[in-house]
Amino acid sequence: MSGYAKDQPEGFSNRIEKVAIVGAGGRMGRHLAEHLIKTGKHIVTAITRPDSTNELPEGLQVVRVDYSGDDDAALVEALRGQQVLIITMAVMAPGDTISKLVRAAAKAGVAYVLPNWFGGDPENDKLQTDTLMGHLISARKEVKDLGVSSYLLLACSFWYEFSLGGGPNRYGFDFKNRSLVWFDGGDVAINTSTWPQCARAVASLLSLKELPEDENDRSPSLSQFRNSPVYISSFLLNQRAMFESVKRVTGTTDADWTMTHESAEQRFKDGQAAMQKGDMQGFPKLLYSRMFFPNGDGDYQSKRGLHNDLLGLPQEDLDEYTAIAVRMGETEEVLH
Structure with missing residues (x-):
């Protein structure tokens, strides 16, 4: 989606209402889910494996689906209607799992994907390669190449x-x-960055209006971060x-x-x-x-600046x- 809110079809809602999270029971995922729920602006769905025993935060909708296999029909169905998919997994999680989720999101028409990027400067490819994060560079590329979703990246460092x-x-x-x-x-x-600051950043980002109202609207919108990093730091x-x-x-x-x-x-x-x-x-x-x-x-703060103030981070x-x-x-x- 591009352009301005005024040009969208009748019934368009200029905000993110439905967010899915893979890994909502993990360390980062739990904070993300809790802060998204706290805004009161989103219906947050945890996509979790059928055999997962992770305790999930209250207020989540839960869909249990095996997203590790080759049959992605159930996963695509679970993601249909979601506007954002947040993937939060262990840094050494198999790259093909992230790829399966990214491809399913494209099939389901999910507008934005945060593909497990909570780390150093995404614009510094040499740093990412040196630290064995090449699979995350690939995930970012795959999101873009599929041509359906836009990626969001949180540069928060360790x-x-x-x-x-x-x-x-x-x-x-x-x-x-x-x-x-x-x-x-x-x-x-x-x-x-602290876990709560990372979670506040994502919750604030997804609480922005999606598109500028018109060509004169210079206030922050989610669309300005499409396929580019959000830089925050504690x-x-x-x-x-x-x-x-x-x-x-x-x-x-x-x-x-x-x-x-x-x-x-x-x-x-x-x-x-x-x-x-x-x-x-x-x-x-x-x-x-x-x-x-x-x-x-x-x-990265000295090179790129930070979006802390734009996102209202404390x-x-x-x-x-x-x-x-x-x-x-x-x-x-x-x-x-």
């Missing part, structure tokens, strides 16, 4: 709570053992700023921590080597180390989310 609390191969912190690996000097700042931080927050939250000093230094570039190479040997623990090491290269690839309290991350790290809730 999830802050998950990454800070997730062990030394993410942001370098080990809260159980009070240790910290400095990547080079700990001075490279990257964007990072914080622009280096490891040193993270550590200061951690010390405030835990009431510790430098003396309470065991600290070592490693080259981000060498860590990246070590992660690559581990994965070549079949050790998947090399993946987070590769992924995170690459974002901390001193070339600034982890800081300023967040760093220490509040650091405390959540510390708790998750101490209980090993987000180690895997």
